[in-house]
Amino acid sequence: MKKLEVVIPIVIGLGLFILLYNSGLLSVERSLTTLAEKYLEYIPDASSIYTSMAFEVVTAVIWDQRGFDTYFETSVLFFAIIATLAIASKLEDIIGERRSLTIIVRLVTRILAPIIVVVSISIALHGHITPGGGFQGGAVFVIAPLLLMLAYTSDWIRSRGFTDRKLLLLRGLGVTLIALAGLIPVVYSYTTNINAYLFQNQAKPDSFFNYPAYLQTPISTILVSGTIMLLNILEFIAVLTGFTLAFYYLTREFEKRGGGE
Amino acid sequence: MIDLILFYIGVALVFIGGVMDILATIGFFKFKEFYTRLHAATIGSIGGGLYPLIGVVFIVLGLDIDYNLKLVFTGTSIIAAGIIALATPAGSHILARGVYRSREESPSVIIDRLGEDLERGEME
Numbered sequence: 001m002k003k004l005e006v007v008i009p010i011v012i013g014l015g016l017f018i019l020l021y022n023s024g025l026l027s028v029e030r031s032l033t034t035l036a037e038k039y040l041e042y043i044p045d046a047s048s049i050y051t052s053m054a055f056e057v058v059t060a061v062i063w064d065q066r067g068f069d070t071y072f073e074t075s076v077l078f079f080a081i082i083a084t085l086a087i088a089s090k091l092e093d094i095i096g097e098r099r100s101l102t103i104i105v106r107l108v109t110r111i112l113a114p115i116i117v118v119v120s121i122s123i124a125l126h127g128h129i130t131p132g133g134g135f136q137g138g139a140v141f142v143i144a145p146l147l148l149m150l151a152y153t154s155d156w157i158r159s160r161g162f163t164d165r166k167l168l169l170l171r172g173l174g175v176t177l178i179a180l181a182g183l184i185p186v187v188y189s190y191t192t193n194i195n196a197y198l199f200q201n202q203a204k205p206d207s208f209f210n211y212p213a214y215l216q217t218p219i220s221t222i223l224v225s226g227t228i229m230l231l232n233i234l235e236f237i238a239v240l241t242g243f244t245l246a247f248y249y250l251t252r253e254f255e256k257r258g259g260g261e
Numbered sequence: 262m263i264d265l266i267l268f269y270i271g272v273a274l275v276f277i278g279g280v281m282d283i284l285a286t287i288g289f290f291k292f293k294e295f296y297t298r299l300h301a302a303t304i305g306s307i308g309g310g311l312y313p314l315i316g317v318v319f320i321v322l323g324l325d326i327d328y329n330l331k332l333v334f335t336g337t338s339i340i341a342a343g344i345i346a347l348a349t350p351a352g353s354h355i356l357a358r359g360v361y362r363s364r365e366e367s368p369s370v371i372i373d374r375l376g377e378d379l380e381r382g383e384m385e
Contacts, residue, residue: 112347
């Protein structure tokens with residue numbers, strides 16, 4: 001038994017090393033793969049035929065090149081929230097006393113929560129220009145309601161009008177609108193007989209359908225990168241409502257067990 | 262001249278921050294009790310987080326760089342320092358309060374007025 005515990009890790013480690021060495025992944029002078037080079041070259045380049053009109057290549061790959069895949073990732077999170085609901089949604093009133101935390105924590109939370117919200121919105125809206133995006137922004141946003149729920153008890157979020165049903169509605173709306181934005185090219189293709197693909201963003205060599213890359217406003221021209229900014233905003237809404245809902249139920253469970261003080 | 266003074270003030274603050282971080286690490290492992298360890302951890306986050314950020318502000322103000330770049334660096338540093346200054350006392354306060362009230366660990370003090378008040382029911 002003892003011998004086996006030593007031999008197995010060594011064999012696995014040796015196998016891994018040989019595999020990595022032979023595939024060239026351990027080499028110091030490793031260059032980018034051809035696909036990565038193509039992505040880095042074409043996506044930010046507005047004159048290229050494969051452009052996404054976005055400077056942030058990672059977000060562009062996530063929402064443009066593999067938008068269909070990302071949609072299902074979002075749906076998986078959606079179903080996870082539904083499963084949480086099924087287990088923890090028995091919202092009977094909590095018996096026993098619950099008090100909000102001390103004035104020190106409440107005051108600091110009130111100051112910090114708006115800052116967190118502003119940062120998260122900035123991360124989500126700049127997703128196609130700087131690193132970030134809808135999911136990352138949503139995940140940052142959730143800290144604000146979590147802090148407020150811990151400082152003021154979980155009733156805070158309901159007393160502000162954000163009931164769990166409304167949050168779930170927003171969550172479902174976000175996921176549905178993402179699917180709709182991906183389906184619009186297909187509908188367009190069927191109605192006008194012009195080639196267009198599912199989750200298409202900019203024009204491709206054999207398809208001239210494209211979302212507008214720039215938005216003209218009276219003040220200035222805004223780069224929206226076609227669907228990427230729209231999908232980032234929708235994903236932001238979907239993620240923040242989903243996580244807020246999950247934390248709402250977790251906080252309630254925590255309070256039920258006599259936490260809260 | 263004023264640039265040089267600002268630069269040296271900033272470097273001194275960053276240096277103090279590094280020293281405080283080392284002291285906090287030593288204290289965190291040397292102290293035996295929760296409350297004193299919390300004290301050491303807070304030294305690490307105020308002394309090792311706030312002071313270097315203020316130091317960065319002074320250093321950037323002393324450098325000979327673009328005006329906009331100066332604004333960006335000083336602005337972000339001051340905001341980050343403000344958030345640390347706000348959040349650290351609140352965090353350590355609620356940690357100590359939670360541990361004291363749940364009676365996980367009682368502080369090793371000679372006179373415990375808060376405990377007396379709690380026993381008499383004068384404090385909630």
